[in-house]
Amino acid sequence: MLNPGPNFRRIACPECQKGTIRLAPDTARFQCSRLRQVIDGFKVGNCDFATRDCAEIPVEPGERVVVVDFTPFAQRIAP
Numbered sequence: 001m002l003n004p005g006p007n008f009r010r011i012a013c014p015e016c017q018k019g020t021i022r023l024a025p026d027t028a029r030f031q032c033s034r035l036r037q038v039i040d041g042f043k044v045g046n047c048d049f050a051t052r053d054c055a056e057i058p059v060e061p062g063e064r065v066v067v068v069d070f071t072p073f074a075q076r077i078a079p
């Protein structure tokens, strides 16, 4: 798994708390890894969290959202 450093953490989905936030390269949307969708006729996932606005992604105070290699992370920028 991609690991950019100790000041970065994966962002848990605020809606289901089970998935992680990912960036869909085709739609440029931030979305849950368990997003409800249909792939090749199969229904997968059960979460509806998706947004184009990274301000809607919840991170802790002192953190910001950064995208590393198409993967969104919360980066700690304050001590």
Ligand SMILES: [Zn+2]
Residues within 6 Å of the ligand: 013, 014, 015, 016, 017, 018, 019, 032, 033, 034, 035, 047, 048, 049
């Ligand atoms: Zn979710």
